[in-house]
Amino acid sequence: MSPPASDLFSVKTIPGAGRGIIASRDISEDTTVLNSEPPVAHVLFREYRKEVCAHCFLYDRGRTLRVKDHDTGKVFCSASCQQEWLVHTGEQGRRAWQDLHHLIQTKSKSGKNSGGISLTDHRPDIEDVDRRWEKAQGEADEYVRTRSDTSNALDDTGRKQAKGAVASSTDPDIVGYLLSGILYHDQQPDRWREAVMTLAMHDEPYATTHDLEAHCNSFVQLSSSMPVSLLRSCTVQVCRALAAVSSHNAFGIRSGGEDGEEYMGYGVYPSASYFNHSCRPNVAKQRVGNVWKFWVTKDVRQGEELCISYLGGDEKDLNVRQRRGHLREVWGFICECARCQREGKASQDGG
Numbered sequence: 011m012s013p014p015a016s017d018l019f020s021v022k023t024i025p026g027a028g029r030g031i032i033a034s035r036d037i038s039e040d041t042t043v044l045n046s047e048p049p050v051a052h053v054l055f056r057e058y059r060k061e062v063c064a065h066c067f068l069y070d071r072g073r074t075l076r077v078k079d080h081d082t083g084k085v086f087c088s089a090s091c092q093q094e095w096l097v098h099t100g101e102q103g104r105r106a107w108q109d110l111h112h113l114i115q116t117k118s119k120s121g122k123n124s125g126g127i128s129l130t131d132h133r134p135d136i137e138d139v140d141r142r143w144e145k146a147q148g149e150a151d152e153y154v155r156t157r158s159d160t161s162n163a164l165d166d167t168g169r170k171q172a173k174g175a176v177a178s179s180t181d182p183d184i185v186g187y188l189l190s191g192i193l194y195h196d197q198q199p200d201r202w203r204e205a206v207m208t209l210a211m212h213d214e215p216y217a218t219t220h221d222l223e224a225h226c227n228s229f230v231q232l233s234s235s236m237p238v239s240l241l242r243s244c245t246v247q248v249c250r251a252l253a254a255v256s257s258h259n260a261f262g263i264r265s266g267g268e269d270g271e272e273y274m275g276y277g278v279y280p281s282a283s284y285f286n287h288s289c290r291p292n293v294a295k296q297r298v299g300n301v302w303k304f305w306v307t308k309d310v311r312q313g314e315e316l317c318i319s320y321l322g323g324d325e326k327d328l329n330v331r332q333r334r335g336h337l338r339e340v341w342g343f344i345c346e347c348a349r350c351q352r353e354g355k356a357s358q359d360g361g
């Protein structure tokens with residue numbers, strides 16, 4: 011699946027920016043250069059769970075969608091979307107979502123929440139990250155060892171154990187993101203490796219220790235509640251990789267396409283993850299259902315890099331210092347696009 015293959019471009023090394031997409035020939039304005047595949051992992055935030063179709067991501071101005079799967083808590087815009095979701099998710103997947111829904115509901119009723127963010131919280135370094143995931147592995151092993159569940163469904167003992175895991179701090183959105191990636195891994199392990207493990211990864215993707223804690227606890231929770239047949243894909247390696255790729259590669263799922271007002275979730279689309287950012291992009295993108303379409307917004311010459319903008323709305327009007335600061339804070343890189351290099355040099359020369 012990745013890097014993407016096309017007769018319009020190829021993926022090449024770009025000085026100071028890893029890999030990027032270079033036009034293999036002249037491309038005229040408005041030409042579509044890529045249609046992505048659906049995400050390999052995604053989440054629709056819990057607050058939108060009644061308003062966004064779980065299959066095609068349709069959002070109808072905040073209206074509650076009419077087709078509801080009560081067992082999983084998911085909603086759909088139509089019976090056919092629900093059917094496609096079921097086929098795509100499979101019976102084991104549906105059961106995993108069902109168990110998770112049940113546990114999250116139990117947690118909300120018991121009033122347990124994931125705790126506040128400490129004011130002294132900091133970005134954990136790689137040693138903190140390794141240590142915390144090792145601990146999570148030990149906790150998960152304990153749950154897996156003691157699970158009496160051999161028939162895949164959670165029995166009473168299993169439910170009690172899973173509730174125990176829920177008691178620690180978790181974030182339903184992180185659990186949902188990890189579960190979607192685990193299910194993809196389980197269905198297509200080779201494709202998953204090829205698509206996900208080749209993406210740019212962030213070794214220290216957690217903005218705070220609270221965030222790291224929430225990821226590790228979410229993994230433990232999934233290990234305690236997942237149908238046994240899916241446990242082979244619910245591993246620290248898979249969950250760490252999902253966290254590591256999301257901070258460098260996730261696309262926001264917004265209402266109305268790219269800059270829509272509602273930020274409803276995010277997803278990882280491997281074939282679309284090779285576009286670098288430019289503060290003067292030559293490629294635009296639009297979400298069409300659960301995939302993305304990319305097209306060139308001006309004539310592009312052979313050898314030019316094809317870039318999208320990672321900035322949204324008004325951020326495009328910021329000055330070079332503000333843009334670089336923002337991209338560094340959110341994406342973790344210093345923008346080296348031609349516009350930033352030129353404007354950065356001009357502001358230095360000007361004193």
Ligand SMILES: C[S@@+](CC[C@H](N)C(=O)[O-])C[C@H]1O[C@@H](n2cnc3c(N)ncnc32)[C@H](O)[C@@H]1O
Nearest residue numbers: 027028029210258283284286287343345346347
């Ligand atoms: C979605 S990936 C793009 C593909 C990536 N270059 C790769 O090698 O896989 C995003 C990452 O690419 C790099 N990147 C993208 N645009 C850049 C830019 N304008 N300047 C410097 N680095 C950039 C950053 O490391 C960023 O986190």
